[in-house]
Amino acid sequence: MTLFYxxxxxxxxxxxxxxLFASWFDRKITARVQWRVGPPxxxxxxxxxxxxxxxxxMPEKAERFSFLLAPFFGLLAVTLVSTILGLAIFFPAAGxxxxxxxxxxxxxxxxLAIILGGFAAGNxxxxxxxxxxxxxxxxxxxxxxxxxxxPVIKAGYSLNxxxxxxxxxxxxxxxxxxxxxxxxxxxxxxxQAKLAYIPFDVPEAETEIMAGPYLEYSGGLLGLFKLTRxxxxxxxxxxxxxxxxxxxxxxxxxxxxxxxxxxLILLLxxxxxxxxxxxxxxxxxxxxxxxxxxxxxFAVLLAYLGL
Amino acid sequence: xxxxxxxxxxxxxxxxxxxxxxxxNNCDIEILDLLTPRHDVERFGILLAGSIKHADVLLVTGxxxxxxxxxxxxxxxxxxxxxxxxxxxACACTGGIFRTGYQFAGPxxxxxxxxxxxxxxxxKPEAMIDGVxxxxxxxxx
Numbered sequence: 433m434t435l436f437y438x439x440x441x442x443x444x445x446x447x448x449x450x451x452l453f454a455s456w457f458d459r460k461i462t463a464r465v466q467w468r469v470g471p472p473x474x475x476x477x478x479x480x481x482x483x484x485x486x487x488x489x490m491p492e493k494a495e496r497f498s499f500l501l502a503p504f505f506g507l508l509a510v511t512l513v514s515t516i517l518g519l520a521i522f523f524p525a526a527g528x529x530x531x532x533x534x535x536x537x538x539x540x541x542x543x544l545a546i547i548l549g550g551f552a553a554g555n556x557x558x559x560x561x562x563x564x565x566x567x568x569x570x571x572x573x574x575x576x577x578x579x580x581x582x583p584v585i586k587a588g589y590s591l592n593x594x595x596x597x598x599x600x601x602x603x604x605x606x607x608x609x610x611x612x613x614x615x616x617x618x619x620x621x622x623x624q625a626k627l628a629y630i631p632f633d634v635p636e637a638e639t640e641i642m643a644g645p646y647l648e649y650s651g652g653l654l655g656l657f658k659l660t661r662x663x664x665x666x667x668x669x670x671x672x673x674x675x676x677x678x679x680x681x682x683x684x685x686x687x688x689x690x691x692x693x694x695x696l697i698l699l700l701x702x703x704x705x706x707x708x709x710x711x712x713x714x715x716x717x718x719x720x721x722x723x724x725x726x727x728x729x730f731a732v733l734l735a736y737l738g739l
Numbered sequence: 740x741x742x743x744x745x746x747x748x749x750x751x752x753x754x755x756x757x758x759x760x761x762x763x764n765n766c767d768i769e770i771l772d773l774l775t776p777r778h779d780v781e782r783f784g785i786l787l788a789g790s791i792k793h794a795d796v797l798l799v800t801g802x803x804x805x806x807x808x809x810x811x812x813x814x815x816x817x818x819x820x821x822x823x824x825x826x827x828x829a830c831a832c833t834g835g836i837f838r839t840g841y842q843f844a845g846p847x848x849x850x851x852x853x854x855x856x857x858x859x860x861x862x863k864p865e866a867m868i869d870g871v872x873x874x875x876x877x878x879x880x
Binding site: 459463466467468469470471472475478479481482485486487489638642646647649650651654 | 745
């Protein structure tokens with residue numbers, strides 16, 4: 433049964449399919465914003481299948497072991513996160529105290545996998561991308577963790593995901609309160625950075641360092657990285673919904689409402705992506721440690737005062 | 740069956756690496772035209788890739804000269820197979836007005852195998868889409 437959880441239902445297969453649809457949504461909306469038609473619905477599936485069927489090339493100077501293993505680390509971490517989140521939503525009893533902290537830790541691993549792969553590739557541009565990804569993590573992790581403190585405080589100092597969600601379903605969503613709203617906005621920006629979307633796409637800046645850490649990856653390994661990104665595109669908004677927007681409940685109408693919330697958050701992410709220029713890495717650091725951090729500290733203070 | 744599926748998937752998501760082998764940039768501008776709202780080749784799953792390692796199609800523009808012969812060969816070797824090569828413009832197809840030049844080392848099909856030729860100086864975006872369609876039908880056979 434545990435294996436079923438991990439591989440099929442809230443875990444790998446469901447999240448992969450939904451994530452690939454989410455990445456289609458991203459590409460379609462991007463195309464519509466640019467007044468284009470955009471790709472067909474199944475395009476991400478074609479891309480993934482094609483990448484799996486292609487040859488995997490090995491760069492001469494690569495550190496083979498970590499180069500081959502890095503994509504799997506990221507994928508495993510996202511699978512674990514999606515399982516924990518799914519279980520917290522659908523089977524609240526299966527949650528354990530502190531699963532919030534586990535999820536926050538696991539969400540860093542895909543970025544670490546990108547760094548590992550980028551440095552192992554032995555390409556100067558990959559290394560530049562990997563080191564930028566490292567600075568990006570340092571930048572966004574601080575406001576993210578402080579922002580997560582807000583729902584924890586408001587739910588009566590609970591570190592249990594399903595308890596936070598059920599508290600909101602009983603007492604109203606945190607996004608409706610001033611502190612919750614500020615923390616939600618900051619987390620949305622952090623998600624943008626975690627997905628390495630514009631304005632925070634410094635690690636893979638395609639106009640300056642081509643594809644950054646992914647530069648030397650080809651075939652199935654690249655496909656795994658793309659799949660990890662697609663799954664993150666589904667899992668991260670779901671995480672936000674659970675923390676700030678009273679989660680998803682099972683009865684039919686509420687499930688539809690959950691879907692709407694997901695589409696709305698995705699839409700926000702894609703629109704931010706399409707209407708902003710790329711920041712330099714020092715600007716990103718200043719943005720997250722300066723304004724975002726001050727704002728989120730303010731939100732924590734508000735939450736402490738009960739607002 | 741498996742081979743069929745492979746080719747079907749490949750033709751539905753062609754990622755293109757664009758190599759400018761000393762062209763006058765006119766063909767390159769017309770290639771970028773394909774991505775704009777008027778033609779929008781992302782409808783067919785065609786995307787520009789930043790790295791040859793991600794690419795399925797190698798687009799070459801420009802007359803091949805002695806300076807870049809070795810680089811073209813290297814790129815072709817580095818690409819994950821199957822890779823399709825498309826020569827765009829009169830220069831890449833035949834050498835065009837540069838064919839008698841002392842630096843000329845082409846045309847492209849003397850250096851690497853070419854799957855499709857799209858002549859013109861520069862070819863219109865419509866001609867390029869036509870070329871891609873012919874390439875796809877050729878690959879499917």
